[in-house]
Amino acid sequence: MKDLIIIGGGIIGGSSLYYLLEKGYKGKILVLEKNDALAQESTSLCAGGIRNIWSTTVNMEMTSYSIEHFKDFKNIFGVSIGFEQNGYLFTYYEDEWEDIVNFKPRWDEVGVNVELIPPEEIEALIPGIRAGVNHLDPDILEMVPISPIVGGLYGKDCAILNSTSAAEAYFKYSRDKYPDQIEISLNTEVHKIMIGGGEVKGVVTKKGESIEAGAVLLASGAWSKKIFDDSDIPENLSIPVEPIKRMLFVVSPPKSANYSHIPLTIIDNGIYFRPEAENLIVGRADENQIPGFDTEPDRSYYEELINLYMQARIEGAEYSRIQNMWGGLYAVNTQDNNALIGEHPDFKNLYLSTGFSGHGVMEAPAAGLSIAEIIEGGGVKTIPEVKKLRIERIREREFVKETIVI
């Protein structure tokens, strides 16, 4: 019998494993992953953006902790994860700018390093970007309704990294250092969680094998709610986490511009882009995307809803042709766009770390640390604010609503 089963071999499963062992967990841990390799789902399909610019304190604190951890990653794990601290740059129209200016003291208070910058500085940071719209024909403006950018929110501590390498490093380090405590079983899909007398008893795999365990940690990202459903857990005890497709496009940069060290930049229509070697990774959340496990990328989405806007805003963006594209899944907490971290209130020893709503890579270190502290029995200590992400908040309607979601 195992002491703990971790369902999911992504970055959340990996960071949880690492922190549990480093914090002194003595039990035997079994990691179950449905794929034939670790870290192949959302973790490897993501944009790798790391920012501490948020509206909720818990996200600011978790990501600030994570930035420091990722900065030190090579020293701890001996692995390069392509951590590049080029910053994040949000751009704003007049109607949103006042809110940003008013919120700045809150970021200062929590210690989030942000600067408000004028349009000229934005133009200096991102070659070819035009903050105004005077260069556009009225016909184009009607088709691509953009407004002048009046200011930018620039977070210099923010970064990008290779999240697959980070996740793999958590598992490798843990396996090398604690070989007697860990077993990792690939190609093993959990069908359901076994529960009896209000307590977790283990899991049943898709192949029909029952594996007993004293505790289970659900770190299965966009599949988390499906596991609840398959376990016949009633809806009122389940979790509001939906799989929602998000697409990324690798495109050539705007003509003759050197974009290799620009910040991850967010412009009109929620479009974001960041350097990827000589190219750019570009994305935009589709608000109309219906939940489901479809991950098919759609070229016309880039051409119509992304590139047309980029062309209007950035000189030479018509040369930004697709080199590669893919879709992946956000695990969206439909109630407040924030993670669920803690023990399930109705099922003893069922722990959750899921529902990261598009910010799981940048919260993985803080989430791993916090769930390790919870499983060890003392509750969240290092980042007390994480207590707010407890599962009970959903039914108590004590939401921790995050508004800066991209």
Ligand SMILES: Cc1cc2nc3c(=O)[nH]c(=O)nc-3n(C[C@H](O)[C@H](O)[C@H](O)COP(=O)(O)OP(=O)(O)OC[C@H]3O[C@@H](n4cnc5c(N)ncnc54)[C@H](O)[C@@H]3O)c2cc1C
């Ligand atoms: C397009 C896109 C862009 C993103 N950009 C960013 C970004 O810039 N910054 C950021 O922080 N986050 C970003 N995210 C979100 C980020 O990728 C996730 O929040 C993060 O990877 C969550 O990690 P995870 O380990 O929970 O999920 P996953 O990496 O999906 O891992 C879950 C694992 O559980 C396994 N699993 C599921 N069900 C079962 C089962 N029944 N049995 C066994 N194994 C199972 C899966 O196979 C998977 O390996 C992005 C996501 C997408 C899709």
